[in-house]
Amino acid sequence: MSGVLVLMEQRGGNWNRMSFEALAAGQQLSAKLGVACSAVVIGSGMDALSAELSQKKLDKVFAVDHALLKDYTADGYVVALEQLVKQADPAFVVLPHTYQVRDFAPALATRFGQVLISDVIAVHDGPVFVRQLLQGKLNADYRQTATGSCFVSVQAGTFRADAVETGTAVIEAFAPKLEATQIRNKPGELFRESAQTVDLSAAPVIVSVGRGIGEQENIGIVEELAAALGAELAASRPICDNGWLPMERQVGSSGQTVSPKLYLAVGISGAIQHLVGMKGSKAVIAINKDENAPIFEVADYGVVGDLFEVVPALTKAVLAAKG
């Protein structure tokens, strides 16, 4: 057992861009350990994707191909990948921490008596894998204690896709044994709820509101600040879950990803799921009552205080400054 195996994600012949972050993570881990790195593409009829991967610095590209893998199902992926992992017998299996990986990888790891070390934000010597606890308030070091393949998924934005090293790799076709009766779920077509009318990704200034606002009636003070700054109003998930603002104003892993000139976070604690949607912002200002809120870790300027006092004062000052 040796080497690193990276499971790439594609849908309908298009890569999930996070796959290349996982590939970079896998290459770096293999370099650190002095072992080979291989990658897996799984689906049906993915010659173009395999060919693209063969231009990367990899030992092998495993093309796991089966007509029943055309559309993603957890059952299909687990059955097929269990066979591949058994054959390749890697020391580490690296995956991007996508919604799809969250759906099948824990079951795949279970088949090997392993536990996926999920949503990893750093890899240290050992290897020790760092993940976040309690909505990002703490970090934790994890280590595999069992023998056998170690499964790891990496958080979006942790490794840079453009750090993937190029080279040449051999493509090896892998035909898994898979029966239609093994696939219990019937997946439907993908759809969107309604046309997105708010494109937050283009906004130069965003004022975003979170749980700290307490009540729907209080959102008005944040709206006034956004209006004064000529900013788009956005929110973290709980605000949209409560129906206080429409879902299309949500920033985070399940909402929009933004990188404005200014992101002003009001009453947002900064859970991981929110941070991945806004940490590319040029400048971040955070107003929060809890000095330990993780949002301050990505903020350029921070105010620890009562948003109900600070926000109206700021609106007034902005309006005065604009004359």
Added chain:
Amino acid sequence: MKILVAIKQVPERDAQIHVASDGRWIDESDLNYTINEPDAYALEEALQLKEKNGSGEVVVVCAGPERVTSTLREALAKGADRAIHIEADDLGERDTLGVAQILADAVKAEAPDLILTGLQSDDLGLGQTGVVLAELLGMPHATIIMQVEVTGSGLKVKRELEDGWFQHVEMPLPALLTIQSGGNKLRYATLMGIKKAKTKETKTVQVTAAAAGPAIRLERVYLPEKQKKTEMLTGTPTEVAAKIVEKLKFEVRVI
């Protein structure tokens, strides 16, 4: 339909967290605990499914020390019919597989048609217990579910994907779903509900299987290093506002 909801008790969201002296976990004294929020949505979905069906049973199950019975009582007050407390003081010694195993052992005897749980916990956030439990029980599963509809042949669920995309998935029963927040509005326990809860059964079961050696181990917890140098702005609200406006004008340049 018999619906089992697996819930976890976690520290309250705005709890002040301190690393324990051994650096292996958080200091648990003086912490207030509550239901893991995604699990509250799983419970809500179960209660609404039962109400829509007009019949059925909702059983809540939680593993942990004595303190978790308060979270079970709250679930009963909200409308769950029965509770199962898996008495376990050593959850910290178990990894996801170990916890899913004791849940699986307790669940098997119940033979539910549907198991619901939150998509991840607010404390460890590994996001796997549901999927691993389904795998151990040999059930199909679907994750990050926003809506559940019972059909003639099983279930039709709405699965959330990234970037505002969704997908419907049809699946047979029995099945396990991990529930995303926001699909429903959470209810509060009524006075009547709290009263009724006192008459409802909470069964305590012991963990029979000893903790097998875990596959992964949490070695150390610590405060994260800052990714950015944050300049803290202090003063009265008016002073702070003036300082922010200065930054907006001369540093960020958006005014």
